[in-house]
Amino acid sequence: MVMLQTGANVRWKRRKKIFRKEDAALYLMALPTVIFLLIFCYLPMGGLVMAFQDLNITKGIFSSPFVGLKNFEFLFSTTDAWVITRNTVCYNLVFIVVNLVISISLALMLSSLRSGRYAKTVQTVYMMPYFLSYAVVAIVVNAFLDRDDGLVNAILKLTGEVGKTNWYHQIEVWPPLLVFVNAWKGVGYQTVLYLAVISGISIDYYEAAVLDGASKFQQARYITIPHLRYIVGISLILSMSSIFRGDFGLFYNVPMNQGKIYPVTDVIDTYIYRALTYLNNVGMSTAAGLYQSVVGFVLVLIVNKIVNRIDPDSAMF
Amino acid sequence: MIMAKEAKHVNKLTLLSKGWNAVFVIILFIIVLLVLIPMVLIAVVSLSSEMSIANNGYSFFPSEWSLDGYRYLFKTGDQLADSYLVTIFYSVTGTVMSLTAMTMYAYVIAQKKFRFSRAFTWLLFFTMLFGGGLVPSYILNVRYLHINDTIWIFLLPSLVNAYYTIILRTFIRTTIPDTLFEAARIDGAGHFRIFVSIVLPLFKTGIATVGLFSLVSRWNDWFTGMLYIQNPKLIPLQTLLTKLQNTIDFLKQNAAIAGTPDGVALLRTLPDENMRMACTMMVVLPILFAYPFFQRYFVQGLTVGSIKG
Numbered sequence A: 001m002v003m004l005q006t007g008a009n010v011r012w013k014r015r016k017k018i019f020r021k022e023d024a025a026l027y028l029m030a031l032p033t034v035i036f037l038l039i040f041c042y043l044p045m046g047g048l049v050m051a052f053q054d055l056n057i058t059k060g061i062f063s064s065p066f067v068g069l070k071n072f073e074f075l076f077s078t079t080d081a082w083v084i085t086r087n088t089v090c091y092n093l094v095f096i097v098v099n100l101v102i103s104i105s106l107a108l109m110l111s112s113l114r115s116g117r118y119a120k121t122v123q124t125v126y127m128m129p130y131f132l133s134y135a136v137v138a139i140v141v142n143a144f145l146d147r148d149d150g151l152v153n154a155i156l157k158l159t160g161e162v163g164k165t166n167w168y169h170q171i172e173v174w175p176p177l178l179v180f181v182n183a184w185k186g187v188g189y190q191t192v193l194y195l196a197v198i199s200g201i202s203i204d205y206y207e208a209a210v211l212d213g214a215s216k217f218q219q220a221r222y223i224t225i226p227h228l229r230y231i232v233g234i235s236l237i238l239s240m241s242s243i244f245r246g247d248f249g250l251f252y253n254v255p256m257n258q259g260k261i262y263p264v265t266d267v268i269d270t271y272i273y274r275a276l277t278y279l280n281n282v283g284m285s286t287a288a289g290l291y292q293s294v295v296g297f298v299l300v301l302i303v304n305k306i307v308n309r310i311d312p313d314s315a316m317f
Numbered sequence B: 001m002i003m004a005k006e007a008k009h010v011n012k013l014t015l016l017s018k019g020w021n022a023v024f025v026i027i028l029f030i031i032v033l034l035v036l037i038p039m040v041l042i043a044v045v046s047l048s049s050e051m052s053i054a055n056n057g058y059s060f061f062p063s064e065w066s067l068d069g070y071r072y073l074f075k076t077g078d079q080l081a082d083s084y085l086v087t088i089f090y091s092v093t094g095t096v097m098s099l100t101a102m103t104m105y106a107y108v109i110a111q112k113k114f115r116f117s118r119a120f121t122w123l124l125f126f127t128m129l130f131g132g133g134l135v136p137s138y139i140l141n142v143r144y145l146h147i148n149d150t151i152w153i154f155l156l157p158s159l160v161n162a163y164y165t166i167i168l169r170t171f172i173r174t175t176i177p178d179t180l181f182e183a184a185r186i187d188g189a190g191h192f193r194i195f196v197s198i199v200l201p202l203f204k205t206g207i208a209t210v211g212l213f214s215l216v217s218r219w220n221d222w223f224t225g226m227l228y229i230q231n232p233k234l235i236p237l238q239t240l241l242t243k244l245q246n247t248i249d250f251l252k253q254n255a256a257i258a259g260t261p262d263g264v265a266l267l268r269t270l271p272d273e274n275m276r277m278a279c280t281m282m283v284v285l286p287i288l289f290a291y292p293f294f295q296r297y298f299v300q301g302l303t304v305g306s307i308k309g
Helices: A002-018 A021-052 A070-077 A080-112 A116-131 A134-145 A151-158 A171-199 A203-211 A216-240 A248-253 A259-265 A268-277 A282-310 B002-013 B018-046 B050-056 B068-075 B078-110 B117-129 B134-144 B162-175 B178-186 B191-202 B204-219 B223-228 B237-258 B261-269 B273-305
Strands: none
Touching: A021 A070, A021 A282, A021 B078, A021 B117, A021 B134, A021 B191, A070 A080, A070 A282, A080 A116, A080 A171, A080 A216, A080 A259, A080 A268, A080 A282, A080 B018, A116 A171, A116 B018, A116 B273, A134 A151, A134 A171, A134 A248, A134 B018, A134 B237, A134 B273, A171 A216, A171 A248, A171 A259, A171 B018, A171 B273, A203 A216, A216 A282, A248 A268, A268 A282, A268 B134, A282 B134, B018 B273, B050 B273, B068 B273, B078 B117, B078 B162, B078 B191, B078 B204, B078 B237, B078 B273, B117 B162, B134 B223, B162 B204, B178 B191, B191 B204, B204 B273, B223 B237, B237 B273
16 A cells, blocks of 8 residues: 555656646747647658558548559569669769869868968859759759750860750760769868868877978878868768768759650659659659668668767767 | 968968969869859850850850840849749748747757757657658648648748757757856746847857758759749749740750741740840849858858767
């Protein structure tokens, strides 16, 4: 009897602790975001059941028949699934390496310039394309590649080339071009990030190096680069977790959604979009989305595990 | 700025040899050109006369300069005006709404003493790891919430950005010492009071940083408009650009293939090339002019974003 009472007492006390009156304001402040997350983030996760349905838009999610793995069979029976997976992963890997090499080199050069003002101006210019949307970038690219008015064809004409090339049908130019466009837009941002890291390196190291008679290049080699190695390693590993996501704007807008070059421009995200809007195949595009989400999620878990082992402080969770 | 000062100090220790400095300056300058030239091309075409484009295509040296592109744009630009209005409206309103929801939530999950701050953090963080993807969200917005083709589509689904909220929390944790909270609590201030009169004022840089990032991403969003909007009054600027480009491209190719008089006549009715580029300039210029003034916030956002809170 006595024991029961104390048990109830403890439970009562604990409940009192859970809803402390002074925390009421905190719940209220969290409320808008919690409602948002439940409706716009967690509810759509439930919508993933559509991947296993033969969805009829008029019937809705609740009364459409289940078809098991049929949507996935449909997706993986063609070569599409392989092509979009290959494109998404390979492009992302190349983007990561290319942008990294360029931005580190630029940051090293910028940080060692004699004139600080020149470095700052240059840095401002480099970051500009980061603020352009891919809607705009597509128009810029088109100004060069347009069949009739484009600058490239005009220059080719000057050099005596006859006939106009439609660059939006030439498969071989697109892989390098997309890598270039991605670098053009993204390198500035990364350069500025690495510059910030470099400027955070303690001056003591450099002072000691100067006393020992180290040249500017030796300083870069033995002080700056080792300091960067760390953040680079971590951000490299972290970016592995998103190699299953294609940049929709880059792969849809810049190639102008031209069918002839899909083999080298189609990524998972553009495929899902087209399956939804052009083919109206809700089931299959949801299936492709689920495939992307699940593999992406697994990648994040693996990457996080690796980071945790190397450096727990940089891990995401 | 500390950054510039330290860089100078480093340079004072040992200056790069003049030869190498010149080499670097030149390499960096070549890349400046690579970045700027494409943008200059758009600007030049927007200022070229239609005749010179028809004769020579896009060129850095048009045979004839003209302001016609901009003149036509403003004369026939009802659509542009509508798009400007709607884009400005939802960019500003959306950012204010977002900041309100996100800063409050960031304050909650920054509390170390609050029992559920970990649970709330996870509720938010999990959405960064896993999501339903495009299709379920599309069905939700269109079929169940019916917010497609309304202004709400620009405001609600993008209300909270998990990544920005985590950055805001990091800002709060790193800039405001715990002891300050404690002192306020002892003085009898409630959470809401602390949030409004202590956190917000101390936290202006963080809010400015995240606010600018979210303003730019809204201004640059063309996808929402393309997916959900039919009403011409609600088409955002960036979507307008994409649509303009796609229509012209489609008609051009088909007219060229057909080669019919009808096709040729149709091509004539299209907006002129210089007008399209003028439209592009009108979309880009506000940001390109504004951003150098706000650059330090962006840099700050970058560095804080890379710190784990």
